[in-house]
Amino acid sequence: DVKVTQSSRYLVKRTGEKVFLECVQDMDHENMFWYRQDPGLGLRLIYFSYDVKMKEKGDIPEGYSVSREKKERFSLILESASTNQTSMYLCASSLSGFDYTFGSGTRLTVV
Amino acid sequence: AQTVTQSQPEMSVQEAETVTLSCTYDTSENNYYLFWYKQPPSRQMILVIRQEAYKQQNATENRFSVNFQKAAKSFSLKISDSQLGDTAMYFCAFIGAGSYQLTFGKGTKLSVIP
Numbered sequence: 001d002v003k004v005t006q007s008s009r010y011l012v013k014r015t016g017e018k019v020f021l022e023c024v025q026d027m028d029h030e031n032m033f034w035y036r037q038d039p040g041l042g043l044r045l046i047y048f049s050y051d052v053k054m055k056e057k058g059d060i061p062e063g064y065s066v067s068r069e070k071k072e073r074f075s076l077i078l079e080s081a082s083t084n085q086t087s088m089y090l091c092a093s094s095l096s097g098f099d100y101t102f103g104s105g106t107r108l109t110v111v
Numbered sequence: 112a113q114t115v116t117q118s119q120p121e122m123s124v125q126e127a128e129t130v131t132l133s134c135t136y137d138t139s140e141n142n143y144y145l146f147w148y149k150q151p152p153s154r155q156m157i158l159v160i161r162q163e164a165y166k167q168q169n170a171t172e173n174r175f176s177v178n179f180q181k182a183a184k185s186f187s188l189k190i191s192d193s194q195l196g197d198t199a200m201y202f203c204a205f206i207g208a209g210s211y212q213l214t215f216g217k218g219t220k221l222s223v224i225p
Contacts, residue, residue, distance in 0.1 A: 031211045040120070040217060041217060042215045042218050044215075050211060058212070088154070090156065092156075100156075100158070102155065104153070105154040
C-alpha cells in the first residue's frame with residue numbers, strides 16, 4: 001500500500017516563526033498536494049505539485065509556499081506563521097486522479 | 112469552477128439503522144468522478160466509494176451505496192446496518208476527468224448511537 005507520512009502529528013509554533021511541514025510518499029507518485037482542513041470549511045487546496053520542482057497554486061496559497069526537490073518529498077512552508085494559520089494540514093499524493101492517498105495530518109497551533 | 116455542497120453539517124443514526132448523506136455538485140464538465148471519503152477520529156482519510164459519471168449503475172461497496180443522479184447533479188451516500196465504527200466525518204469530493212485536483216464539500220459529521 002502507498003504510504004504518505006507527515007513528519008509531525010502535532011506542532012506548536014510562535015507567531016512570526018518560519019514553519020516547515022514535511023510530507024513523504026513511498027510509491028513514486030507524480031502528484032502531491034497540501035490541503036488545509038478547518039471545521040465547517042472542509043478541505044481546501046493550498047498548493048499542489050505534478051513533478052519535481054513544479055508547483056501550482058491552489059485555492060488558498062496566500063501566506064504559504066512549497067518545495068519539491070525530490071519526487072517523494074513535498075514541503076509546505078509558512079514563511080511567517082500567524083494565528084490564522086492554526087489548522088489541520090493534510091498531505092496527499094496520487095498517480096492519477098482516482099487514487100489519492102492521504103497522510104494522517106498535522107495539527108498546527110500558532111500562538 | 113466546480114463546487115460541492117453537503118447540506119447536512121451533522122447527522123445521527125441508531126446502530127443497525129440506515130442513513131443517507133446528501134451531496135450536490137455543480138460542474139459544466141461531462142466526464143468526471145465522484146467520491147465519498149470517511150475521516151474517523153484517527154484523522155486518516157479513507158476512500159469509501161467512487162462513481163464514474165459515465166456509468167449509469169450506482170456504485171456499491173458492502174454496506175455503502177450511492178444514488179447518483181447525473182441530471183440533478185446529486186450524489187448521496189447510503190449506509191446500511193450502521194455500525195459504531197461508521198462514526199466519522201464524511202466528505203463528498205469531485206474531480207474532472209483529466210484533472211488532478213479534488214474539490215471537497217464541507218463535510219457531514221455522522222454519529223452512530225448505540
